[in-house]
Each structure stands twice: as structure tokens, then as C-alpha cells.
Amino acid sequence: DQQVKQNSPSLSVQEGRISILNCDYTNSMFDYFLWYKKYPAEGPTFLISISSIKDKNEDGRFTVFLNKSAKHLSLHIVPSQPGDSAVYFCAASGLGRGSQGNLIFGKGTKLSVKP
């Protein structure tokens, strides 16, 4: 039973346009959500996070929106650049700060930004 779902395996966007990556979760006890980016042959790198007490967090071109009632979060990248082409993983944590090593990951969405 997947607790964190990324239903789109891939997404293709034109350079300069907005990329929207979606993520759904089932466990209402999750209290922290994170997005990671992964290039081939590299480990995932942290991108942006959001606490469940917020509904939006922004960092440069990246914004994460959280809709708790719908158990849905999304990552917006504006404007998209070719260097953003990577696999994006949504992750959730709900075991408290003492167990922050246990993140539940989605299966990832491969973003392709075309010049």
C-alpha cells in the first residue's frame, strides 16, 4: 500500500514554461513533506520542504503547495530550465523529529525540459 503516490511517471515541458509535479499521500499523520531531485548516477539532493502547518513555501524558482484537506502537494518550477531535467521524488515524514531518517518516498516523476 503506497502511502506517497506520484501518479505521473513522466512530464515534458518547454523551457521557460511552468512545470507542475504532483504528489498525493494517504497518511494524515505525515507532518513534513520534502521534494528531492535526482540526476542519473547521482544520489538524490534536497530541493524544498514544507511543514504541515503551512500551505506554501517558496525558494527562488521553486514553490511547494500543500492542500491538507485533499492530502495533496505540488511542486511548481517557474520558469523551467533544461538543467531542471531530472527525476523528482516527493517524500513525507510523520514519525517526529526523533525519527527523521525514515522518509516515505513516492516513485518519482521524470521531468524533461525541452529547449
Add this chain to the structure above:
Amino acid sequence: KAGVTQTPRYLIKTRGQQVTLSCSPISGHRSVSWYQQTPGQGLQFLFEYFSETQRNKGNFPGRFSGRQFSNSRSEMNVSTLELGDSALYLCASSLTSRSNTGELFFGEGSRLTVL
């Protein structure tokens, strides 16, 4: 400062053998987590260690084990290898302060192929 270091980067084993993977966390990080990444399942949590103690364990068989040393370095072992164990094994370290947001710092992974 140096990132998370995993060795070996690539290895090939045959069914029935065992394998040991090593991970050196970022200096000062005391929590080390291990994840398995496969194309069909995404990143799945194996276990987390803190101060030489296993804090959390994922849903993997007992063939998968790990340990952490006093210098925070960690090893994971897989015994009686099966073809399905072929995957990228990722190690991640994190701070354990109360201000930490759950961000994990990943290594580049150890790519295991079981023949």
C-alpha cells in the same frame, strides 16, 4: 565539507553470495539511513541508525542487516543474495538537532548487480 561517501560504487555478485556496503556520513552527522532504489519501487527505506543503535527498520527480510560504528560510519549487509536484490543502495545522513527539517543528504549510491 565532504559529502556522504559510499563504497564500492559498483559491484557484481552471484546468487547465494553475500555483500557488504559501506557508508561514511557527513562529518558531524550522527544519523545514517539506508534506502533501496529499484525502477519499479522507487526509494524504499531499509533502516536507520543513530549512535550505533538501529532506530527504525523498513519492511525488508532479515537477510538485510546493518550496523553503525562509534565514528558514525555504517555498513549494510545482504546475505544469500537473490536476483531481486539488484538495485541502487543509497545511504543518507542527517543532523539530529531539533531544528532539523528532516532533510537527508544522500551519497551517490552503490549499484549492486546480482547474476
